[in-house]
Amino acid sequence: MNSLKFNFLPKRTFLLGLATLLTSTFASAQETKKPALKDAPVFSQFTYRGDDRIYKENPLGPDEFYTPILQGCYPDPSITRKGNDYYLVNSSFAMFPGVPVFHSNDLVNWKQIGHVLDRTSQLKVETSGISAGVYAPDIKYNKNNDTFYMITTQFSGGMGNMVVKTKDPAKGWSDPVKLQFDGIDPSLYFDDNGKAYVVHNDAPAKGKALYEGHRVIKIWEYDLQNDKVVPGTDKIIVDGGTDINEEPIWIEGPHIYKKNNRYYLMCAQGGTGDNHTEVIFSSDNVMGPYVPARNNPILTQRYFPKKRVNKMDWTGHADLTEGPDGRYYAVFLGIRPNEKDQVNAGRETFLLPVDWSGEFPVFENGLVPLKPKLKTPTGVKNQTGQNGFFPNGNFTFIDNFAAKKLDYRWIGMRGPREAFITTGKNGLQITPFAKNVKEVAPISALWHRQQHNAFESTVTINYTPKTEKDLAGLVCYQSEKFNYVLGLTKKGNDSYLVLARTEKGKTSIVASEKIDTRKPIQLQVVAQGNDYKFNYATDKQNFINIGGTVPGDILSTNVAGGFTGSLIGLYATSANDIQP
CATH class of the missing domain: 2.115.10.20 (Glycosyl hydrolase domain; family 43)
Structure with missing residues (x-):
């Protein structure tokens, strides 16, 4: 290896040896509903769009489907x-x-x-x-x-x-x-x-x-x-x-x-x-x-x-x-690394047909380089991404958070989502915890898996931080020790947009600038393999880069270790330690 x-x-x-860790004290998802705070950030118009070359170069025929069947950290x-x-x-x-x-x-x-x-x-x-x-x-x-x-x-x-x-x-x-x-x-x-x-x-x-x-x-x-x-x-x-x-x-x-x-x-x-x-x-x-x-x-x-x-x-x-x-099939894990052979999306769920006509099962094409497409079983129509079926290939996911029930793709970290979220016609409100993303504790952030090597994700945030301890924004998170934060915070009497990089638990400021938070702001991350760019817009259309192009290496398993893939988070904290 x-x-x-x-x-x-x-x-x-x-x-x-980790079986001695403490028991969770959070109430169950059925028991908790964090009351909304007047000054808490509101997120809306979340979009995630995949743009991997492999899918553009391998379009599906009418009797084909893509593997992995579940992209990202599954x-x-x-x-x-x-x-x-x-x-x-x-x-x-x-x-x-x-x-x-x-x-x-x-x-x-x-x-x-x-x-x-x-x-x-x-x-x-x-x-x-x-x-x-x-x-x-x-x-x-x-x-x-x-x-x-x-x-x-x-x-x-x-x-x-x-x-x-x-x-x-x-x-x-x-x-x-x-x-x-x-x-x-x-x-x-x-x-x-x-x-x-x-x-x-x-x-x-x-x-x-x-x-x-x-x-x-x-x-x-x-x-x-x-x-x-x-x-x-x-x-x-x-x-x-x-x-x-x-x-x-x-x-x-x-x-x-x-x-x-x-x-x-x-x-x-x-x-x-x-x-x-x-x-x-x-x-x-x-x-x-x-x-x-x-x-x-x-x-x-x-x-x-x-x-x-x-x-x-x-x-x-x-x-x-x-x-x-009547044929056999196998699900298994695999990865699709980026151009630097780094694994940012994590280990994914693949599928292959299996020939078990002899004594032992034989994975069909399981000992040759995997291909992205498979033939559907006889009589099966590919409906992925339609009629509520999970999408794969290059797809776009949009969430305005207006539905009463949160989409299952959204997850919390170490504690129930219901402990800090409220959804409604205005979007998703996150009541901040006094914990930040570097802590091994429940975090007031809602997470969506990175599912492509090339992707774009954008969210609108309506938020004015009140103190330097307040921050809310967008996070690319491989772990508590390896992540990027693009967030709104305060210094003196001014609001700032700050981009911070945390590697091995140590945080450095990549860039920061004053910003007017009286109107909603769009925050965006765009990745092309190992190249990540963080952008913002104050007019809903003209995005401005902050911090240039930054490497996505810290969001990879290769650098960060562990067993997960990178996550995209909508995040708020009242324990901010990132200062412009």
Whole structure:
């Protein structure tokens, strides 16, 4: 691996010890409604427009659709099926609400129907760094009791491994049940005979680790009546990976499937960076022993030229389902780096057809450079971006915040959105917290994922700061330690527009200038790969640049580390420390 090895592997090891973080004290989303303040900023006319070259050069035919199917920070996908209904979930880390859940009838057209973890009794991330929180959720439908389960690892609030369940993913999920086992990436398997099992990544027994990144896959019997693993049933079914003599690292993300009375264990291997792969094992018994396929890996992009055209990379962490046409399909994570090979949009959800006519599943074109387009399943019409379906490719998202219900794409950080927002005919009002974006705490900011390498995002703000501690504006945020803030604040008797860059937690002023805030101001960020420009307009049409062209490197995983993608935030604070 490249330098990302040093961002991902040690950090992941460190996160295993975060189960002692404090419990969130925020009230639930259903219980809180922050009263509006007279002088709080009002945001309106938000637009986000993607402009990636790959989509302009690869227009869709009538029977095609784009992959990734979910652009931006939607990593670690898991999928399940009940009849003609498909449900998909993703990791959400310290974002609130957590674990977005999507629905489809055809694997092409997806609607977000909510979040699995949408209240503080489920999600305790108040003191989590952005890349802690909720990891690698697994969603499964159990036909034996007509119940959906979501099992995950929550690195916060003392939660650890946990499970929630529901009869209908669109109607809310139970409070979590803590599960009494260590490790990460748990997944449930329900056998035809009604028995249930949990598989997960874990450390080798104490003193048995042979090298850095040595992990094992464990299986437990699972008690469905009491939602707990059966003590004493745990067994290591994979030690190290496909061949421990080659010292494979980070065997994780396990899923069990059954086909032709044989069990298949599919896992990610190699770490979630540019050495990422997907591998598979088989067994005659659900408890093993599991034997690796001879043709592993079955999915990867690690063998190809670094500077290939339309590069997509880091593929792995996959999950399988049978499609509406009787063929198998897989969802998995991957990335689309910019021209400097930097990953600003984060890890995204891709899809590929899978040929399972032989003994092992074969990802179709999973071992060649990925292409941006796929053929739709027979009889399926691509409606992405229409009729409420999630868009992909180059698209424009517009929100005036007039709807009673906030669009599911908007998220908070470490606490409920309802604690600081009010929406109405004038737009979105944010009541500022006495916390700023550099703090590991709930932030009074509403976030939209960066979903393209080339994009433009604009918002109108109506706001006059009263003191130097007041600031509101637009944020590009990779983490609490790496971000840009374009905001309105006060110095003396004057209002200022300030652009600040925070790198490794240290903030420097890029540019600032006096500004008249008696009329609404438009704030804008325009990105072309690594080049970001921040602009403003006071007449709704003639944008003026502030700070020149600034590098987007601090908004990349390569520089900032962690597991998320860059976010665009509408932000207010009463604890501003950025002075013109």
